[in-house]
Structures are given as C-alpha cells and as structure tokens.
C-alpha cells in the first residue's frame with residue numbers, strides 16, 4: 155500500500171539554531187502535535203516541545219506553523235498543509251527560545267501579573283455570596299473575553315510586542331478587561347493604573363492580529379478598546 | 395511602593411495625554427476641513443495674495459480660528475510623535491518628554507507667529 159509522506163522542517167536549538175528535515179507517514183486526521191510526537195517517539199528523542207491536554211484546553215502546545223501561530227493539538231495537518239508542500243515548525247515568536255519548539259513563557263505571565271490580571275478580593279471578605287446577574291452588562295462583557303487558555307498565540311502575533319518589550323500584550327490586557335468587569339473586585343483603581351501606563355492599553359494599534367489568530371475566537375482588540383475607554387473615563391474623573 | 399507610585403503617575407499622565415490627543419483631534423478634524431475649504435475657495439475665486447490679506451488683515455475671527463488651530467496642532471503632534479519615538483527608536487523617559495515639550499513650543503511659536511503676521515499684515 156502506498157502511503158503519502160509528510161515532510162517537515164523543524165527548528166532545532168536555541169536562538170541560534172537551524173532547521174532539521176524530518177519525514178513521516180501522512181495519516182488521516184493527524185494533527186501537527188501528533189506529527190511532532192511521532193517524530194520524538196520514533197526518530198529523535200531529543201526533540202523538545204510542550205503539550206499537556208491534547209484537546210485545546212491547556213494552552214501549552216502553540217507553535218509557529220508556516221509562520222502562523224497555532225494551537226497544534228487542534229490543527230490538522232491536512233487543513234494547513236499547502237498541497238505537497240513541506241511544513242515549517244518554529245517556536246512561538248516574541249518569546250525567548252528554550253530549545254527547539256519550547257519557548258520561555260515567563261515574560262508572558264509576568265505581564266499578566268503587571269496588568270493586574272488577577273482577582274482582588276479587598277480587605278474584608280463579603281459576608282455572603284455575591285450575586286452577579288448573568289445578563290448584567292458587566293457579566294456579559296466579561297463572558298465575551300473569559301475563555302482564554304493562556305496559549306500565547308495572540309502575544310506572538312502582535313507586532314507591538316516585537317517593537318516594545320514592555321508592552322503588556324493582548325492576553326494580559328484581555329484578562330485585565332474581564333476583571334474590570336468583575337463587580338466583586340476591589341482593586342479597580344490600581345488595575346486601571348496598571349493598564350494605562352505607556353506600555354499598556356494605549357500602545358495597542360488595533361491592527362487585530364491577536365484577534366485574527368486567537369484559537370478561542372476571542373477579541374483582545376475589543377477588550378483593549380474597552381480598557382482605553384475606561385482608563386480615559388477614569389482620567390477625566392480624576393480617579394487615576 | 396515607589397515603583398507602584400511611578401506606575402500610577404505614569405498611568406495618570408499617559409491617560410491624560412490620550413485625552414488631550416483625542417480632544418485636539420476633534421478640534422483638528424473641523425479646523426483642517428475649514429482650512430482646506432478656505433484654500434480651495436481662495437484658489438477657485440482667483441484671489442491673489444493682496445486680496446487674501448485684504449480679507450484677513452485685522453480680522454479677529456481669522457486670528458481666533460488659526461490660533462485655536464495652532465494650539466490644537468501643537469498639543470496633538472508631539473503626543474503622536476512621542477509614541478512613535480517610544481516604539482520605533484526605543485527612546486523613553488525624561489529626555490523624550492523634554493524634547494517633545496520643545497517640539498510643542500516650537501510649533502506653537504512658529505504657528506502663532508504666522509497667524510499673527512497674516513492678521514497684522
């Protein structure tokens with residue numbers, strides 16, 4: 155039986171590495187992550203990459219596939235391979251390479267913290283459960299942006315991140331926006347201050363690369379526009 | 395603590411600069427339209443320099459309009475320029491702010507001087 159072959163060029167090494175060519179059988183419904191795993195199991199055990207859930211939940215498997223950031227566990231080879239062409243796999247853009255396809259995500263997560271992308275409960279805990287009506291304006295605004303899996307795809311798609319190493323980036327700002335809409339949160343002023351700095355939401359060019367590539371179909375661009383509005387309002391009120 | 399205070403004042407400044415940039419953009423949108431319409435009118439009506447000056451000389455409305463235009467442009471342009479320098483030349487901090495204040499003052503001085511010269515011609 156004749157089997158088709160999948161040819162790949164995979165980045166090896168750190169920042170100063172090189173591409174290495176691999177070949178393996180093309181299989182039905184094979185994902186990019188399947189291909190990388192098969193290479194690691196059968197051809198080169200030293201190939202470094204990252205994954206956990208394999209079902210699009212954990213956000214750890216993102217890589218550049220032919221120059222486009224993708225979640226590789228949910229990307230089928232047949233859907234992205236241009237007819238008979240070799241596939242090129244590289245580590246995510248805008249983050250330091252650890253080795254091969256694995257990047258150091260520390261800066262990415264540090265910026266979530268810097269954007270105050272965490273819940274601030276305040277000094278004294280409320281006596282009872284907070285009731286947040288599902289159809290309230292804030293809850294709906296948060297819902298639209300909430301399903302982020304921290305994959306870093308938007309971060310690597312954003313040119314402003316490449317230009318300004320301090321730019322907080324789409325994912326952190328998107329998370330911050332969900333918290334701005336959390337009526338239980340008690341840290342709103344310091345959060346707005348954190349995202350209104352020179353490297354915060356006002357640096358976004360709204361060119362929507364983040365939104366175009368987010369695998370969860372979120373729109374960090376829209377969340378950032380919300381932050382721009384809220385920080386401007388707060389500045390006009392004199393709150394920040 | 396100090397870092398937090400720095401971030402806070404940076405944020406306050408950035409947000410206010412943005413407000414100023416938006417507000418002046420609003421003024422400029424009208425001012426540029428009126429400015430262009432006036433140029434087109436003057437050219438199509440075949441006015442020469444003397445005739446134009448005849449209409450602008452001593453015209454307080456003219457002076458008020460172009461002064462507003464100049465002030466808006468002097469605020470608007472350096473804010474945008476500051477962002478471009480930050481992003482493309484990695485220029486930050488005090489020296490950048492001082493340079494941009496200088497740009498604002500130069501634009502203001504040149505612009506007001508020109509407007510007044512036409513008014514007082």
Ligand code: SF4
Nearest residue numbers: 312358359361362364
């Ligand atoms: S819209 Fe903003 S955050 Fe998204 S890619 Fe463009 S500059 Fe980056």
Ligand code: SF4
Nearest residue numbers: 302303305306308368
């Ligand atoms: S916003 Fe989308 S692309 Fe960005 S980290 Fe979250 S899930 Fe990934």
Ligand code: FES
Nearest residue numbers: 208212213215227
């Ligand atoms: S492995 Fe978890 S999202 Fe791909």
